Amino acid sequence: MNKRRISQTFFNKTTLSIAHSLLGCYLVRKVGRKVQRAKIIETEAYVGLKDKASHASRGLTRRTEVMFGLPARAYVYLIYGMYYCFNIVTAKQGYPAAVLIRGVILNNKLINGPGKVCRELKINKKINNENLLLSKKIYLERGNKVPGVKIKSAPRIGVDYAGKWKYKKWRFFVK
DNA sequence: GATAAGATCATCT
């Protein structure tokens, strides 16, 4: 058993606080024999039915049902026909919330943008609904703690249509 | 430096 692997208790807090805590942790992806460990440096939170920027704001659909499900699952979807985005589902079953991984460092290479992260880590819809606590293909590990002063927050990206919700500072990144 | 357009498809109306 991997001691550094993130366990259920990590998800036992608010989505915002999880998005914050994920910074500095590692996203581990196994493809065949290859293992990639990507350090998370940027996240975005999508919380609740009322968050217009969230896919869940229009209610439960086939696509978003993973977000309404159990925490610590992966929510992967295709956007603009060509890019996948990788999210970690949070909050309890029945309440839609997730944290989008926007940026990582892989082999000392900065990868900014959810589409690029998924391309580099070979994330596709097969990963959708994977249990990050149990899966051997993709999971999370604790990293070095990031000092609070190095963590910045800002409005989310690409959600201008979301009315007042676009001003929420639910994007977190390491300076 | 900034802004605009094109690629391309699952999902929703």
Next chain:
DNA sequence: GATGATCTTATCA
């Protein structure tokens, strides 16, 4: 049939 939690390339100033 319209649209989007994006990225890259092209064109402008």
